[in-house]
Amino acid sequence: MKSFGVHLLFLVFLAPIAFVTVQAFTGTYGINYGRIANNILSPDEVVMLLRAAKIKNVRIYDADHSVLKAFSGTGLEIVVGLPNENLRDVSANADHAMNWVKDNVLAYLPNTHIRGIAIGNEVLGGSDEFSGFLLGAVKNVYNAVKKLKLNDVIQITTAHSQAVFANSFPPSSCIFKENVVQYMKPLLEFFSQIGSPFCLNVYPFLAYMYNPEHIDINYALFLPTEGANDPKTKLHYDNLLDAQIDAAYAALEDAGFEKMEVIITETGWASHGDENESVATANNARTYNYNLRKRLAKMKGTPLRPKNVVKAYVFAIFNENLKPGPTSERNFGLFKPDGSISYDIGFHGFKSSSADSSLSSLKLEEKEQNEHSLHREERNERK
Numbered sequence: 253m254k255s256f257g258v259h260l261l262f263l264v265f266l267a268p269i270a271f272v273t274v275q276a277f278t279g280t281y282g283i284n285y286g287r288i289a290n291n292i293l294s295p296d297e298v299v300m301l302l303r304a305a306k307i308k309n310v311r312i313y314d315a316d317h318s319v320l321k322a323f324s325g326t327g328l329e330i331v332v333g334l335p336n337e338n339l340r341d342v343s344a345n346a347d348h349a350m351n352w353v354k355d356n357v358l359a360y361l362p363n364t365h366i367r368g369i370a371i372g373n374e375v376l377g378g379s380d381e382f383s384g385f386l387l388g389a390v391k392n393v394y395n396a397v398k399k400l401k402l403n404d405v406i407q408i409t410t411a412h413s414q415a416v417f418a419n420s421f422p423p424s425s426c427i428f429k430e431n432v433v434q435y436m437k438p439l440l441e442f443f444s445q446i447g448s449p450f451c452l453n454v455y456p457f458l459a460y461m462y463n464p465e466h467i468d469i470n471y472a473l474f475l476p477t478e479g480a481n482d483p484k485t486k487l488h489y490d491n492l493l494d495a496q497i498d499a500a501y502a503a504l505e506d507a508g509f510e511k512m513e514v515i516i517t518e519t520g521w522a523s524h525g526d527e528n529e530s531v532a533t534a535n536n537a538r539t540y541n542y543n544l545r546k547r548l549a550k551m552k553g554t555p556l557r558p559k560n561v562v563k564a565y566v567f568a569i570f571n572e573n574l575k576p577g578p579t580s581e582r583n584f585g586l587f588k589p590d591g592s593i594s595y596d597i598g599f600h601g602f603k604s605s606s607a608d609s610s611l612s613s614l615k616l617e618e619k620e621q622n623e624h625s626l627h628r629e630e631r632n633e634r635k
Contacts, residue, residue: 276368276407282309282565295322315356331368343388368407377415424484426499453518474543487555498556516564522580538595
């Protein structure tokens with residue numbers, strides 16, 4: 253009995269180590285912090301904005317040191333990005349990967365809560381400029397993280413666009429494109445080994461724009477609608493986002509990775525657009541993002557994967573005035589450059605007429621809350 257007890261105790265302590273899976277996402281709601289603009293708030297002010305909105309999960313598209321410093325000690329959880337233009341170098345040289353991780357991740361831990369590294373963004377499915385370097389970069393960065401004993405803290409991922417899929421409706425028919433499979437299959441095999449999710453940038457806004465005659469706008473906006481049925485699975489969908497997520501699950505299952513989790517790394521709706529982007533309105537953007545928050549708050553899965561709770565990062569914090577492309581590209585922000593809200597989905601933001609005074613008020617309020625917490629702790633200690 254003594255021997256059994258010792259072995260049992262050993263297994264109890266061993267199990268968490270042997271089966272640890274890194275989770276880079278707290279709850280179900282996050283946001284992307286894009287900075288292709290010359291008129292947005294400073295990183296310190298962004299911290300105040302996010303904490304006031306109680307948004308904890310944040311993704312950036314690089315590893316900007318001013319952002320990482322501003323996030324230090326805040327409790328905000330951040331995923332940093334290795335830009336596409338760095339993939340060739342990091343893939344070819346393990347030392348460069350190690351130096352990148354040391355300079356942009358290790359140097360800021362543990363005060364800045366860096367929870368993941370996104371290797372490139374939407375690399376596959378378009379031009380093949382960086383496709384051949386993605387897996388090598390992923391492996392070199394992961395090996396660097398592992399050598400630094402950070403693999404139980406930092407999750408390694410890459411985000412895909414829907415361009416990796418051959419078709420997506422009905423969801424059960426979705427597969428990866430033939431020209432993508434040669435890169436996708438070994439990537440998924442490696443992610444499966446290290447416990448990483450499949451990250452997808454998915455926009456019902458774009459799906460509707462490309463196919464308005466076949467998609468009900470209410471279906472795209474989470475509004476009451478007849479929905480759609482999948483003839484193969486017999487599953488019913490009452491919104492487009494769930495159908496798009498299950499299409500990704502179907503493609504993963506077809507490729508042999510049915511147990512891999514799908515996480516939405518970008519989704520959103522433009523509040524303003526060009527003449528041919530008539531659905532890019534503030535009302536539609538408010539409706540989509542408000543209903544998305546409600547959908548995520550339910551902590552439920554999709555029709556095909558009901559046990560896999562949907563997690564999503566909305567795009568984005570700000571309207572970014574220097575982004576190229578159509579007008580819609582510069583109008584996905586929940587907030588205007590001064591921190592005031594673009595439209596009301598429950599976040600207060602900074603008042604547009606007096607952003608500076610609003611920021612000062614938020615700082616004062618936070619200071620008072622911290623002092624109150626400190627006094628409470630002192631009283632508890634005296635007790």
